[in-house]
Amino acid sequence: MKVIADLCIVPIGVGVSVSKEIVICERILSAAGLKTHLHAYGTNIEGDWDRVFAAVKQCHEALHAAGVPRISSSMRFGTRIDREQTTEDKFAAWKKN
Amino acid sequence: MKVIADLCIVPIGVGVSVSKEIVICERILSAAGLKTHLHAYGTNIEGDWDRVFAAVKQCHEALHAAGVPRISSSMRFGTRIDREQTTEDKFAAWKKN
Amino acid sequence: MKVIADLCIVPIGVGVSVSKEIVICERILSAAGLKTHLHAYGTNIEGDWDRVFAAVKQCHEALHAAGVPRISSSMRFGTRIDREQTTEDKFAAWKKN
Amino acid sequence: MKVIADLCIVPIGVGVSVSKEIVICERILSAAGLKTHLHAYGTNIEGDWDRVFAAVKQCHEALHAAGVPRISSSMRFGTRIDREQTTEDKFAAWKKN
Numbered sequence: 001m002k003v004i005a006d007l008c009i010v011p012i013g014v015g016v017s018v019s020k021e022i023v024i025c026e027r028i029l030s031a032a033g034l035k036t037h038l039h040a041y042g043t044n045i046e047g048d049w050d051r052v053f054a055a056v057k058q059c060h061e062a063l064h065a066a067g068v069p070r071i072s073s074s075m076r077f078g079t080r081i082d083r084e085q086t087t088e089d090k091f092a093a094w095k096k097n
Numbered sequence: 098m099k100v101i102a103d104l105c106i107v108p109i110g111v112g113v114s115v116s117k118e119i120v121i122c123e124r125i126l127s128a129a130g131l132k133t134h135l136h137a138y139g140t141n142i143e144g145d146w147d148r149v150f151a152a153v154k155q156c157h158e159a160l161h162a163a164g165v166p167r168i169s170s171s172m173r174f175g176t177r178i179d180r181e182q183t184t185e186d187k188f189a190a191w192k193k194n
Numbered sequence: 195m196k197v198i199a200d201l202c203i204v205p206i207g208v209g210v211s212v213s214k215e216i217v218i219c220e221r222i223l224s225a226a227g228l229k230t231h232l233h234a235y236g237t238n239i240e241g242d243w244d245r246v247f248a249a250v251k252q253c254h255e256a257l258h259a260a261g262v263p264r265i266s267s268s269m270r271f272g273t274r275i276d277r278e279q280t281t282e283d284k285f286a287a288w289k290k291n
Numbered sequence: 292m293k294v295i296a297d298l299c300i301v302p303i304g305v306g307v308s309v310s311k312e313i314v315i316c317e318r319i320l321s322a323a324g325l326k327t328h329l330h331a332y333g334t335n336i337e338g339d340w341d342r343v344f345a346a347v348k349q350c351h352e353a354l355h356a357a358g359v360p361r362i363s364s365s366m367r368f369g370t371r372i373d374r375e376q377t378t379e380d381k382f383a384a385w386k387k388n
Contacts, residue, residue, distance in 0.1 A: 001161075019387070039330045053154075074268040076170065078332070082307050101235060116291050119288055171270060194213050207373070247348075254292065264372075265371070268367045270363065270366075272364070274362070
């Protein structure tokens with residue numbers, strides 16, 4: 001099952017700056033071979049369901065291993081069976097309207 | 098890794114009423130042996146990370162199998178390594194303040 | 195316009211415990227005369243759109259005034275024009291299925 | 292109060308394709324003079340709190356006026372008082388790490 005997702009990880013208990021933690025996660029998602037796009041409030045992730053969620057788990061594990069005591073993430077994820085869709089398809093549909 | 102989560106599944110393309118789909122998911126989450134609490138805009142889920150996310154995947158699969166063409170979910174999930182915490186602990190902490 | 199919402203406020207930069215901040219927000223939402231239900235990962239809020247969002251803004255302002263340097267909230271909010279709906283109606287619909 | 296937000300509006304009851312509705316919202320957010328960035332699962336919005344949330348309300352109102360019977364949105368929004376921050380600042384911080 002293919003999923004298009006958007007992940008926002010919020011490290012708690014490491015102070016106000018969380019950019020170091022965001023970079024750790026970006027590297028994990030890239031290394032997982034997933035198509036990603038980092039934006040101002042999260043990261044788009046596209047790929048096979050199991051690989052996407054395995055990478056999300058790896059992000060939590062890596063941040064805790066790096067000393068982050070608590071993490072609160074929010075994620076959107078969409079699946080569909082009516083047709084195949086990529087993020088590029090989404091943008092193309094918006095441009096037509 | 099233990100996770101406390103909150104899941105909101107939105108079926109798309111089945112009309113305005115989605116209560117049938119919500120009930121399908123509630124049954125899956127209960128059958129998975131996870132501690133859950135259904136509220137007005139989602140479901141609290143507490144348990145082992147892998148079991149929680151396996152159940153979430155099962156919800157998407159079951160809804161698609163039931164004819165839902167498209168699903169958009171939003172989920173919050175928190176992990177912590179500083180101490181064990183249950184949803185009851187959260188409520189107790191709020192009452193103390 | 196009536197809205198049924200779910201709000202999760204995450205204070206950043208105040209350490210791992212955020213229960214004090216959650217209590218501040220609960221008091222603001224109650225004082226605003228909104229119907230609320232606190233659960234393990236957020237708060238259901240039901241009421242008039244403008245009053246709900248005014249109270250959400252007040253939560254951010256009060257936490258900053260209390261010394262919280264940074265806040266990251268996630269919120270779900272639903273509106274509908276096909277019929278009136280309360281949170282009780284939602285639960286009743288789920289029970290019928 | 293300045294806010295950096297991310298909005299995802301899901302129209303319910305209009306079928307599986309929601310690209311027409313996304314375009315309506317994009318136009319409203321742009322017309323509101325807000326800095327926005329459309330990505331694969333939402334839109335970044337940066338601006339004054341009141342103007343951002345007024346535009347979000349306008350999106351719900353415009354979609355209902357266009358015949359959408361039900362809408363479920365999810366939104367993240369962050370505020371901070373320790374320093375001024377733009378979305379560009381966020382990206383710059385990530386690049387340094």
